[in-house]
Amino acid sequence: MLMNDPGIDRELALLSEERDLLMKWSHEDLARIISDVGFSCVLCGKCCTSRFNGHVFLLENEAARLLADSSESLVPAPYFELYNGDDSFYVSGYALRVHDDGTCVYLHDNRCRIYENRFSICRIYPYMLHREPDARKRLVFRQVSGLDTHGEYHHEIAGEEAVAIARETIAYEYAWLTQMIEFYTATRELFLRENKRHVRREYDKKMREFRDGTVIQVWVWHQGAFRPYRMRREDYLGFNWP
Numbered sequence: 001m002l003m004n005d006p007g008i009d010r011e012l013a014l015l016s017e018e019r020d021l022l023m024k025w026s027h028e029d030l031a032r033i034i035s036d037v038g039f040s041c042v043l044c045g046k047c048c049t050s051r052f053n054g055h056v057f058l059l060e061n062e063a064a065r066l067l068a069d070s071s072e073s074l075v076p077a078p079y080f081e082l083y084n085g086d087d088s089f090y091v092s093g094y095a096l097r098v099h100d101d102g103t104c105v106y107l108h109d110n111r112c113r114i115y116e117n118r119f120s121i122c123r124i125y126p127y128m129l130h131r132e133p134d135a136r137k138r139l140v141f142r143q144v145s146g147l148d149t150h151g152e153y154h155h156e157i158a159g160e161e162a163v164a165i166a167r168e169t170i171a172y173e174y175a176w177l178t179q180m181i182e183f184y185t186a187t188r189e190l191f192l193r194e195n196k197r198h199v200r201r202e203y204d205k206k207m208r209e210f211r212d213g214t215v216i217q218v219w220v221w222h223q224g225a226f227r228p229y230r231m232r233r234e235d236y237l238g239f240n241w242p
């Protein structure tokens with residue numbers, strides 16, 4: 001008998017719960033936190049490097065824009081979410097490519113070359129509204145990324161501006177969660193149909209082979225379908241992983 005993958009079911013339940021809780025946040029409550037933090041950018045360029053921030057995940061409409069105009073600027077997002085235990089990894093979307101030293105392909109002399117058209121996550125940074133485990137492993141909402149490790153704090157942010165940032169932050173998180181939920185729903189159906197299952201041990205084994213130079217098959221979720229890619233270790237040199 002075919003059965004749903006319980007790991008995917010668990011992930012879907014967590015994502016749906018997070019999206020429900022996100023919608024309970026008021027723009028005003030997050031705006032108050034943003035005003036209290038009073039972050040001010042000092043143009044250090046840190047946040048545009050994989051060393052500091054992992055990777056820049058693109059929402060679907062942003063990825064579509066790049067796929068049409070500049071597909072060499074993106075890659076299937078590290079880190080792949082699932083492995084089917086056989087021959088394929090699955091990932092929920094794309095990320096910006098980085099140079100071998102980990103800097104974003106759009107960073108030049110510590111300045112963003114596309115600042116006016118930068119991506120949603122770059123616009124809201126360092127604000128976020130995302131559930132992560134605290135020291136006691138309880139899932140709690142975090143509001144600021146890299147707090148006290150870059151920039152300056154306690155600058156004045158006008159009320160209206162803080163509310164606008166809060167709106168954009170909540171909208172980004174909602175779009176990200178929706179993209180993740182759609183991805184896991186689609187892989188659950190696919191794995192059920194193909195009688196596959198994500199097994200962490202198999203995932204790790206295949207990743208070791210990838211790090212040793214094996215080319216891998218990666219399917220990227222984009223606009224309601226999976227797109228196939230053949231990826232090499234060299235495609236991810238500037239990322240901390242793999």
Ligand code: SF4
Binds near residue numbers: 111112119
């Ligand atoms: S697109 Fe611009 S703001 Fe975003 S990470 Fe790259 S250089 Fe930084």
